[in-house]
Every structure is written in structure tokens, then in C-alpha cells.
Amino acid sequence: MLRSILLATGLVAGALSLHAQVLSYSDGHNAWNPDTLGDIRAVVYCPSGGAAAFVHIPWRRRDEHPELKRIIVEDGQTRKRVADVHVSEVTREYGDIYFRPVSGKGRYYVYYLPYKNEGRSNYPRGVYLKPDTGTWRAPEGAIKATTEGIQYINAFNSFYPMEVIATRKETEALDAKHAGEAFVVFPEDRRYPIRMKHDLPYRWIERKEPVGFDTAEKDENYAFQLGVYALKNLRNVKVTFSDWGEGFTADRFNCINTQGVSYDGKPFEPTVDVAERTVQPLWCWVTIPSDARPGTYKGSVTVKADSLPAVEVPLQITVGHRDAVAAGVNEPYKMTRLPWLNSTLAQENTVIAPYTPLQVTDTVINLLGRDISIGRDGLPAQIRTYFTPEMTSIGTEAHPLLTEPIHFHIDPAPGGAAARVALVSSGLRFIDKTDGTVTWEASSTSEALQMDVHGSLEFDGFLSYTVRLVALEDLDLRNTRWHMPLEPDAAKYLIGLNRKGGYRPDSLSWKWDVAHKNQDGAWIGNVNEGVQFSLRDQHYVRPLNTNFYLLKPLVLPDSWGNEGKGGIEIGQKGKAILVNAYTGARTMHKGDTLYYNFNLLITPFHALNTDFQWANRFYHKYNNLDTIQSLGATVVNIHHATPINPWINYPFIEWARMKGYIDTAHSKGIKVKIYNTIRELSDHAYELPVLRSLGHEVYSSGKGGGFAWLQEHVGDDYIPAWFVPEIKDAAIINSGMNRWHNYYVEGMNWLVQNVGIDGIYLDDVAFDRVTMKRIKRVLTQDGHPGIIDLHSANQYDASDGWNNSANLYMEHFPYLNRLWFGEYFDYEKNTPDFFLTEVSGIPFGLMGEMLQGGGNPWRGMIYGMTNRLGWTDVNDPRPLWALWDAFGMKGSEMLGYWSGHCPVTTDQPQVLATVYKRKGKALVALASWAPGDVQTQLTIDWKALGIDPSTAEILAPEIRGFQPGKVFPAGKPIPVAPGKGWLLIIQQASQ
Incomplete structure (x- = not known):
């Protein structure tokens, strides 16, 4: 009878077996308002009217402390809330509830996760309603109602089947069955991502062997999971594969959790530890042989942890008749893109236009518009630029930046012998000379110290140094100083070190404060010559940005910071403007090693492309293409939260609609760029459970919270990010430099090749120059325009660590086509030197546009800037375009x-x-x-x-x-x- 009712009401979809008090789960097709009632409800049938009804709901909830959340009962016939409700008992396994069946016989709904959103609309806090404290109690003789099933608001909010928990007794029975074993491995289909860490899904309790897997296609990246349930603490879990025969060789298998390639192309083996009584998903894939015959293939994989016996896990995969398209990556919901996480696409450091190959003559390295002389000690002896003062071309007149070479001073403590620390170089050695990168080494020694210098220069002007200082004996140092003596003409302006962009002050004194300030260097220069310097720890990790810096700040360098003693001073010394980075006193023992690593960016990167500025007119809004064309725009930026790009930083769900829009735009001569970056990722990303299985590699550690979906389905240990109320898109903060960048590059390549995007719109940047170069390569391949523009809100505030947007993102400037700086940039009160350095982009070879308040069109035109069409109605740029x-x-x-x-x-x-x-x-x-x-x-x-x-x-x-x-x-x-x-x-x- 119950099944007949469920079939009649549509509740049977996704039903679990009905023994052991497990209910049916079904899609509610958005039949109620989740903002007042929550996303899930029990469907209860009351057989008759009466003063009270009782229902036992075996809901098997994954949320903690359900007794602290409100229960709302609704009359299914009138859709009105039932006032008389008494909650007898609530646990994670079940709820016992009495209510007055006001409409008599019929269906009632019990909502058990109602919430309200508090805080900012785009950064909400889902707060679950507390239990009612009503005084109604059910009289004797309550009618027994029946729980027909569980309904979720829509498919995206489903808990079935992998978030339906096993009961304590079921879990204990399984533990007893495997007594004496260290762990149990549950093979799981790709269609059912493992989501719970602290609970077993009931699906594993009732399962029967062999496990049924989805049918694979020939030549497909076929994904599957191994759910490791630890019965004791496990260390260094590994998965090994063997040949299955008939083309299923071991090298076709991979486990993303235990084998990896980092974002910068370096292989690594992640360490997977599993705490007792927790679940660890191991996501694997096998590339099905293209010549595989249809049928079932059997084999096994082996799971091993340190000091424990290996477990051989039998598997079987059925291959169908179809051939996969491009290894199946066109169907990402099948997790066919897992290999993208280990991609090395576009890693080779080939030269990107407009840059030119590096050329080395003796100790001078030439690059576009600049050259660098390397001294015997491996440090820059001179840096020159050749850009004209107008920045419209590269001339022949050299503009030297340095009055003398960059160098270190190592000062012994009072009473120490200076001669014992005076370093003498053994000479410069070039290691590699390619078009894209030149590397070199040099060593300098004294009686007490050895300094090893490794330098590299890339074709865009990025100069990276690893400087290793080793104590050859115990010694006390009064100071270690790094000096960069600059020509005054090359030090007219400054951005950074707790200063807004503008004229360089006569003197500057700055101390390390990584807990509050995302500051490790500055840009100092003039319009056609300059250098950004940044001082780095050997364990440097890119911090979070855009409101999240304080949650993951910089690492204080042991060397430069020296427990807060270090700092930077800038001021006149003789003929030079001296940048003096000092460390203060310290003791080094024999064998101690310190790394004084630093990076330099030589600016400008290229001449201004003014014609691009005049010819490419951006429209920043999703709109009808005929309208956009009639307004005179030539490039449209498609933000997220739009019909063809709804989910933030995951443009792979509505890609077919996006392609249709872009094809039409191209027929009208309009280019289309899309919002797509890395800082946060939509909860709609198919690979979310995979990324969660990687621990903190991709998602940052955090306190959780945020929108209710995240709390209900992600659980804990994450940082909630941007939220779009209209479509309920909730994002999670990414951790920084990780393998999601590999996926990002592959995804961008796929979008260029299959969707036809003409570039990307970056809303702040959470990746480094390695990823930026890779995406520029894939965006510009085969003659594609590859336009990249960068927007940033002014990050010179407390939550962003008091860093200037231009200084923070300068490493990306070589590959940008336009800047859009941005919210909280004041175009009315700030001075021309601020406009020039922090907003215009001109000292770096870029041009920009204005945003806040529509900008100041008169001041903007001094720098070739207007407002951007479509974003605001203030200061419409079209009259200026007409004049142009x-x-x-x-x-x-x-x-x-x-x-x-x-x-x-x-x-x-x-x-x-x-x-x-x-x-x-x-x-x-x-x-x-x-x-x-x-x-x-x-x-x-x-x-x-x-x-x-x-x-x-x-x-x-x-x-x-x-x-x-x-x-x-x-x-x-x-x-x-x-x-x-x-x-x-x-x-x-x-x-």
C-alpha cells in the first residue's frame, strides 16, 4: 500500500530499501519556500482525525545536534502551519513528534532544518531556528501516523543516498564484523560521491557484492571511488594498481589522492592519513582502452597503510559499445575531468607575445625594452630600461636604475672581526639559457659564512633569487642588510610598504607585521623605469586576498623578519635613493641556514597599446546582443550569476547556452569574455566532493558556516565566500596554490576550443604568475585574441592586509590587456600621482578604466580612461567614444x-x-x-x-x-x- 501511495505522489524517486526503517527520498520540485521552512521535510500520513497524532520519523540526519533545531509541522491540505506540536525526542537517527491533525485524515509535512539568513546578502549566515517552547502536550490515545518518505526541496539539495547515515547499532555491527581489521574499503560508483567524513552512509550497510558501477565508454576517463573506513588510525595510505589484462594495464590507473602534479608542474605524492572512525574517499580513474571489447572486466586494486597489512579490493567495470568524446570531458558530471587536476598543459616557459626571446651576451641578459647585467656574485649589477618617456615605444636611450650593484652587507656583532664575514665570490656560472628563462649560480665565501645565489630571469622581466646563507662557525651578527641603490630619476614614485601609490616620500621606515599586513615589498620607479621588489620566506605560501587575508596571512620570513626585528628603510644616501632591507641582530650556529630570497619585477613590461584602448570598448553586463551592438561596444564581459554563466568560477554547466550566445556575438563582430577565476568556487561544481577529499589542498581550513547548503552538505572546515541570493549559488574559498589551477588551465583551454570565448574577466586574482602565463598561452592559441582584463576593489584596507591592488597584482600585469580599478578607488580626492601609479597602469605598459561612482571623466581622459559601459548609468562613456x-x-x-x-x-x-x-x-x-x-x-x-x-x-x-x-x-x-x-x-x- 505504501509503495502505491509513493508512486501516486511521486515520492518513490531515489528510494532506499524499506527494511530497517529506511525511508524513500524524493525531489520536492521547489514546492515550498526554503527561506522560511528549510530544504528538507518528512511526508507524514495521518489515517484519521483526532485530538493528537504521533509519528516516528527515522530520518537518519547527518547534521549535529538536531535537538537544537526547530520542528515545523504544516497541514498538507491548507498549507498552514500546525500550531499544536510537541517534540518528544529528537536524535540524529530519528524524531518522535506529536501534533494536532487540524484537517483530519490526510498528509502533513514535518520540516526539520528551517533557517533564516542573517548578515550581508552576499555573505549570509544561515542560522537554524531554535526549538519552539510551546506548552501544548498531546492527550492520551494519539493516532499513529506513518512517515511516507523524505522530500528535499530540489535535486541539488538531496541527501540521498550518500548523506543518509547508518545508525549507531548498524555501525557497531559492521565494526564487529570486521573486528581485528585496521580498515575496510568500500568501492563506490562515481554517481554517488562520498560526502561524509564522520558517518557511514546507510548505502554501505545494506550493500551486496559485487558493487555495481556505471557503464564505461571506450577511451573514457572512467572515475570510481574507494571509501576507506578506518577502524584505527591510518598513516600514509597508498593505492597501487596492477594489470587486469586485455589492455587494462596498471599505468592506465591513477589515484588523485595519492599521486599528483603540482600547479607548477612538479610531481608529488600527497600524504593521506585517516583518523580512527572516519571515512576517506580515494578518487581514482582508469582510461578505458579505445579498443576494449564491450563486456565486464574484473581486477583489483590494493590499499595499504604504513605498518599494516595490505587490502586487496576486487573491482569490476563494464564497458559499453559507445566511444567517449575527448575522453568524456564533455560530460564532467561523470567526473571525467579528474586527470585535469594533474595536468601540465602550457607549463613549458615558451615566450608569449609581445615579448621576445631572451638573449645573453657575456653577463648581460637582454629582454623586451630592458637588459640586466649580472655581477660575479650572481646579483644584479645594473638594470636598464629603454622605453620612451611617453611609454608609446621602445627607444635607444638607456635608463639605468642602479647607482651601484644590488648587494648584501653582513655586519658582525661589536667586537667581531669584519674580515671573517667578508664574502668573496668564486664567480658567475650560467646554468641554462633558453628563450623563456635564463638561470645562473654563484657562490661567495668567507671564514665564517657561505652565500649561495641562484637566480633566474624570465622573458617578461621577472627576476627570482634564492639566496642561501650558511654559517660555517658559530657567530653573532649585528645586522644583515640588503641594499638596492637606485638612481633618483628611477625612484620618483612608490607603491606599497603601508603607502598609497604616489610620489615617493623623502624617507620611509617600515617593519614586518604579517599578522595584519599583506606587505613584503614595494614598487619604486618612474613611468618608464622601475622595479618591484618582494622579500620572501623559503616556505612562502601565497596568502588569501580580498577580505580574507587575515584568515591566512603571510609567513614571516625567518631571515628577513627575524622575529619582528627586520624592516625596510628607504631614503637618500649620497647620490642614491637607497632601499635598505635589514634584519637586526641574531646568532647563527655552525650549520645554520637562512634563506634571503627575493623577487624583482622590472617595469615597464611593454609599451602602451593605445590603439587597443580606443578600438576595444567594453560592455560589462549580460544583455541582448543587438542592444550591445547598437550601443557601440565591441567586447562584452559576461559576469557570473547570468543565464549563460550562472555559477561562480564554474562555467561548465550552461556551456551550450554560452556557446550559442558567443556564436551569435561573433556573427555581429562582438567579442565575448567571461568571468572565470580561482579565488572561490561554486558549490555547484561537480568536483566539489573530490576537492574536499584532498583535505586542505584546494579548500582552505575555516570555521564553516555561511549559507545553509554549505552547512548541510559540506559540513565544517571551510571558509564560505560569495553568495548569490537570486540563484542560491554559494562559493567556498580556495586555499591558494594547488592543483585546482591545473584544472583551471585545462578548463580554459576547453572553453576556448569548444565554446569560443575571447578572453576572461578577472575579479581579483588568487593565483600566481605561473598560472597566469599558462592561461594566457591557452587563451591566445591558434590566433584567439585571449583578452584579459583585471578588476580589483581597492585592497588598501584592514581586511585585505593593507596592500595596494597594483602592488599585489603586478606579477600578472605582463599578461593583461586592461585594468579596471575599481570599487573604493576615490577618483575625486586622490592626487594625479595616485591616478598615475595605482589606477592608470601606464607605468607598466597598461591602460585602464574607472569604476567607483562612474569615475571622473575629465581626470580619466588625462590617462586615456573612461567609465565602463553597462555597469552604471553614471558618466556614460558613449559621448566620449563618439569624439574618439x-x-x-x-x-x-x-x-x-x-x-x-x-x-x-x-x-x-x-x-x-x-x-x-x-x-x-x-x-x-x-x-x-x-x-x-x-x-x-x-x-x-x-x-x-x-x-x-x-x-x-x-x-x-x-x-x-x-x-x-x-x-x-x-x-x-x-x-x-x-x-x-x-x-x-x-x-x-x-x-
């Missing part, structure tokens, strides 16, 4: 106020001018930082403009929302309002 086209910005030469060669200047120091020059005419951008109205006189180099002043005219074209039309007589002052400016066209009057 009318004037002919594409093909013009940008001569910024910073270059010293700008042919138009003003007599007001707070009114700046940038010129966009074409043959016979020029567009002059004026912008004011003066506190009030000013009259400014222009000084014009007519010869440089190629315009005859006797017949020239200066006119301001009418630009909607920007300026009225006006003609200014040459030689007469021009009024400029505070915070505003003009766009003036200077040309011959006859034109």
Missing part, C-alpha cells in the same frame, strides 16, 4: 603630462594636460585638481604639433554630459571648474 571616432584617436600619439615632452602645458600646476596628436591636429585633455575655479593659460609648442599658430583654432566640441561646445581664442586663458576639465581640439582654422 570623430577625432580619430586610433592611430594618434599619446603624449602624457608625465613625459616632459607634452607639447601643451598649463600655467596652473594643478591643471594638467595630455595631448593626443595626429598629423595637423591634436586633442588636448585638461583636468583640474585645484580646489576652486581657475583660469589657466596654455603654453603650446606649435612646431611639435605641426600647426601654424597664425591660423590655428582651439575649440571644445560639444560632448553630452561632459562639456558645452565653445571656441577659445589662442593665447586667452581657459576657465576650468574644480574636478573638471576640457577636451580641446587644436587644428588649422580651415579644417
Whole structure:
């Protein structure tokens, strides 16, 4: 009878066997409001009316402390809440509940995980309602109601079958059955990811051998699980594979938990320990032979832990008639992409355009627009750049950065002999010379110390040093100092070390404070020459960013930090601006080793591509393509939480809709870029259980919480991230540098090849330059445009560790096409030097756009920036785009106020001018930082403009929302309002 009822009501979907009080689980098809009632309910049938009914619900819940959560009973006929309810007993295994069946005979619903969301809408806290304290008690003779089944709000919220727990007695019986064994291995199908760590699923209690696996396709990456249930503590669990015969060779098998390739291409073997009475999933795959005959193949795998007998696990896999497409990766819900986690795609350090191969001449290494001389001690003896002051090309004039080589001073304690620590180099040795990377080594020794230097330079200007200092005897040191003496012209501006971007202060003193500050260096330079330096621990781990720094901060370097004694001072010393990184006093014992590792980024990376700025006009909103085309945009950014890209950083579910949109866009001449990065990952990612099985490798350790789904299905030990209320997309923070980056690169490659994306929109970056180079390679393969633009909110605040966005992400700048900095960047109160260094991107070879409040269009045009269309209605950029086209910005030469060669200047120091020059005419951008109205006189180099002043005219074209039309007589002052400016066209009057 019960099964007939379930069939009639649709409740039989996904039913478990009905013995041992196990219920049916089914999809509720969003039949109720989860925001008030929660995501799961028991369906109860009351056979008659009466004063009270009693129901026993064997719900088998995985949540802890269910007695602390409210029970809500709803009348199935009226859909009204039943007021008279008494909860007799609640455990994780069952609930005994009395209620008044107000509508008599019929169906009632018992909701047992109701919650409400508190806090910010995008960072909610799902708070479970506390039990009611009602006084109603059921009278004698309660009618016995029946639990028909359990219903979840929709399939995504299902607990069936892998989150339906075994009871304590069932677990004890299984333990007794395996008494004397160290662990039990449960083979499990890929369709049923293991999700619980502290409970056994009932599915394993009732299972019968052999385990049924999903049918495999030929040439498929076929995934399966080995669930290890530890009956005692296990150390270093390993899986080994053997030949099964008929093409199923051992090398076709892999276990992602015990065999890995790191994000930077290095093989490693993760250590898997399993605590007593916990479950560890081991995710494996086998690449099915392409010539496998349809049928069932039998074999085994072996699971072993240290000091314990191995367990041989019999398996069988049935191969069907179909051939997999691309190893099955087009169907990621089958976990066919597990090999992507160990991918080395695009790891080879090939040169990426516009960069050129490295060339070594003696001890000088040449790269695009720069060269570096290496000294005998392996450290930089000189760094030169060749970019013109305008940053529009690479010239022939060298701009040296250093007044003398970068070097170390090692100071003995008072009374110590300086000669005993004075290092003498044994010479420079180049180790490898390739187009993409040059590496070298040098050693220097003294009686008391040895310093080994390993350096490498990459084609984009990234210079990495490992410096190992070894004590050859016991000694006391007063200080260890690293000096970078800079030419004053090469040290005009500074970003970092607790300073906003702008002019370098006359003196700066900074101390390590990793607990609060994501700071380990700075950029110091000028527009066409500069260097970013960062001081690193030998165990450096990239910290979390964007609101999460304090949860995983920098590691204080033993060497540079020296328990907080170290710091950095910058100031004038002789002819140089000296960067002095010091460590303070310490004692070294014979054999002690310290690593004084540091990185340098030589800027600029390349010349400005102004034509790209004028020709590529971004629309930052999902919209109708005809509308976008009519607005004049040429590139559309598709954010997450949109119909074709709903799930944050996981664009693989609605990819077919995305492809249709992109194909249509391409037919209209519009490029499409998508939101896709790594910092957090949607809970809708198919591989979430796999990544959880890797411990903290991919997901950061945390206190859990956040949206209710995460609490109910992930459980604990994670950091909740961005949440989209409209579609209930809840993300989890990634841990930093890990194998998900390999998947990310493979996924990007798949999107280029199968979906046709033209690039990506990065919303902050949680990966390093290794991954950035890899994605740039796959995005630009086979002639694809591979456009990357980076948005960042201003991270100069407490939750982000007081780091400047430009300084934080500079390692990625060589591969970006545009910046969009961003929320909390103040375009009204900050000075031009802040605009130039922290917002514009110009000192690095980039150009940008503005965001906060629509930006300041007058000041933005000084740097070639506008607002971005689609994101806000404030300061619509289309009138400026129209002027660009009318004037002919594409093909013009940008001569910024910073270059010293700008042919138009003003007599007001707070009114700046940038010129966009074409043959016979020029567009002059004026912008004011003066506190009030000013009259400014222009000084014009007519010869440089190629315009005859006797017949020239200066006119301001009418630009909607920007300026009225006006003609200014040459030689007469021009009024400029505070915070505003003009766009003036200077040309011959006859034109």
C-alpha cells in the first residue's frame, strides 16, 4: 500500500530499501519556500482525525545536534502551519513528534532544518531556528501516523543516498564484523560521491557484492571511488594498481589522492592519513582502452597503510559499445575531468607575445625594452630600461636604475672581526639559457659564512633569487642588510610598504607585521623605469586576498623578519635613493641556514597599446546582443550569476547556452569574455566532493558556516565566500596554490576550443604568475585574441592586509590587456600621482578604466580612461567614444603630462594636460585638481604639433554630459571648474 501511495505522489524517486526503517527520498520540485521552512521535510500520513497524532520519523540526519533545531509541522491540505506540536525526542537517527491533525485524515509535512539568513546578502549566515517552547502536550490515545518518505526541496539539495547515515547499532555491527581489521574499503560508483567524513552512509550497510558501477565508454576517463573506513588510525595510505589484462594495464590507473602534479608542474605524492572512525574517499580513474571489447572486466586494486597489512579490493567495470568524446570531458558530471587536476598543459616557459626571446651576451641578459647585467656574485649589477618617456615605444636611450650593484652587507656583532664575514665570490656560472628563462649560480665565501645565489630571469622581466646563507662557525651578527641603490630619476614614485601609490616620500621606515599586513615589498620607479621588489620566506605560501587575508596571512620570513626585528628603510644616501632591507641582530650556529630570497619585477613590461584602448570598448553586463551592438561596444564581459554563466568560477554547466550566445556575438563582430577565476568556487561544481577529499589542498581550513547548503552538505572546515541570493549559488574559498589551477588551465583551454570565448574577466586574482602565463598561452592559441582584463576593489584596507591592488597584482600585469580599478578607488580626492601609479597602469605598459561612482571623466581622459559601459548609468562613456571616432584617436600619439615632452602645458600646476596628436591636429585633455575655479593659460609648442599658430583654432566640441561646445581664442586663458576639465581640439582654422 505504501509503495502505491509513493508512486501516486511521486515520492518513490531515489528510494532506499524499506527494511530497517529506511525511508524513500524524493525531489520536492521547489514546492515550498526554503527561506522560511528549510530544504528538507518528512511526508507524514495521518489515517484519521483526532485530538493528537504521533509519528516516528527515522530520518537518519547527518547534521549535529538536531535537538537544537526547530520542528515545523504544516497541514498538507491548507498549507498552514500546525500550531499544536510537541517534540518528544529528537536524535540524529530519528524524531518522535506529536501534533494536532487540524484537517483530519490526510498528509502533513514535518520540516526539520528551517533557517533564516542573517548578515550581508552576499555573505549570509544561515542560522537554524531554535526549538519552539510551546506548552501544548498531546492527550492520551494519539493516532499513529506513518512517515511516507523524505522530500528535499530540489535535486541539488538531496541527501540521498550518500548523506543518509547508518545508525549507531548498524555501525557497531559492521565494526564487529570486521573486528581485528585496521580498515575496510568500500568501492563506490562515481554517481554517488562520498560526502561524509564522520558517518557511514546507510548505502554501505545494506550493500551486496559485487558493487555495481556505471557503464564505461571506450577511451573514457572512467572515475570510481574507494571509501576507506578506518577502524584505527591510518598513516600514509597508498593505492597501487596492477594489470587486469586485455589492455587494462596498471599505468592506465591513477589515484588523485595519492599521486599528483603540482600547479607548477612538479610531481608529488600527497600524504593521506585517516583518523580512527572516519571515512576517506580515494578518487581514482582508469582510461578505458579505445579498443576494449564491450563486456565486464574484473581486477583489483590494493590499499595499504604504513605498518599494516595490505587490502586487496576486487573491482569490476563494464564497458559499453559507445566511444567517449575527448575522453568524456564533455560530460564532467561523470567526473571525467579528474586527470585535469594533474595536468601540465602550457607549463613549458615558451615566450608569449609581445615579448621576445631572451638573449645573453657575456653577463648581460637582454629582454623586451630592458637588459640586466649580472655581477660575479650572481646579483644584479645594473638594470636598464629603454622605453620612451611617453611609454608609446621602445627607444635607444638607456635608463639605468642602479647607482651601484644590488648587494648584501653582513655586519658582525661589536667586537667581531669584519674580515671573517667578508664574502668573496668564486664567480658567475650560467646554468641554462633558453628563450623563456635564463638561470645562473654563484657562490661567495668567507671564514665564517657561505652565500649561495641562484637566480633566474624570465622573458617578461621577472627576476627570482634564492639566496642561501650558511654559517660555517658559530657567530653573532649585528645586522644583515640588503641594499638596492637606485638612481633618483628611477625612484620618483612608490607603491606599497603601508603607502598609497604616489610620489615617493623623502624617507620611509617600515617593519614586518604579517599578522595584519599583506606587505613584503614595494614598487619604486618612474613611468618608464622601475622595479618591484618582494622579500620572501623559503616556505612562502601565497596568502588569501580580498577580505580574507587575515584568515591566512603571510609567513614571516625567518631571515628577513627575524622575529619582528627586520624592516625596510628607504631614503637618500649620497647620490642614491637607497632601499635598505635589514634584519637586526641574531646568532647563527655552525650549520645554520637562512634563506634571503627575493623577487624583482622590472617595469615597464611593454609599451602602451593605445590603439587597443580606443578600438576595444567594453560592455560589462549580460544583455541582448543587438542592444550591445547598437550601443557601440565591441567586447562584452559576461559576469557570473547570468543565464549563460550562472555559477561562480564554474562555467561548465550552461556551456551550450554560452556557446550559442558567443556564436551569435561573433556573427555581429562582438567579442565575448567571461568571468572565470580561482579565488572561490561554486558549490555547484561537480568536483566539489573530490576537492574536499584532498583535505586542505584546494579548500582552505575555516570555521564553516555561511549559507545553509554549505552547512548541510559540506559540513565544517571551510571558509564560505560569495553568495548569490537570486540563484542560491554559494562559493567556498580556495586555499591558494594547488592543483585546482591545473584544472583551471585545462578548463580554459576547453572553453576556448569548444565554446569560443575571447578572453576572461578577472575579479581579483588568487593565483600566481605561473598560472597566469599558462592561461594566457591557452587563451591566445591558434590566433584567439585571449583578452584579459583585471578588476580589483581597492585592497588598501584592514581586511585585505593593507596592500595596494597594483602592488599585489603586478606579477600578472605582463599578461593583461586592461585594468579596471575599481570599487573604493576615490577618483575625486586622490592626487594625479595616485591616478598615475595605482589606477592608470601606464607605468607598466597598461591602460585602464574607472569604476567607483562612474569615475571622473575629465581626470580619466588625462590617462586615456573612461567609465565602463553597462555597469552604471553614471558618466556614460558613449559621448566620449563618439569624439574618439570623430577625432580619430586610433592611430594618434599619446603624449602624457608625465613625459616632459607634452607639447601643451598649463600655467596652473594643478591643471594638467595630455595631448593626443595626429598629423595637423591634436586633442588636448585638461583636468583640474585645484580646489576652486581657475583660469589657466596654455603654453603650446606649435612646431611639435605641426600647426601654424597664425591660423590655428582651439575649440571644445560639444560632448553630452561632459562639456558645452565653445571656441577659445589662442593665447586667452581657459576657465576650468574644480574636478573638471576640457577636451580641446587644436587644428588649422580651415579644417
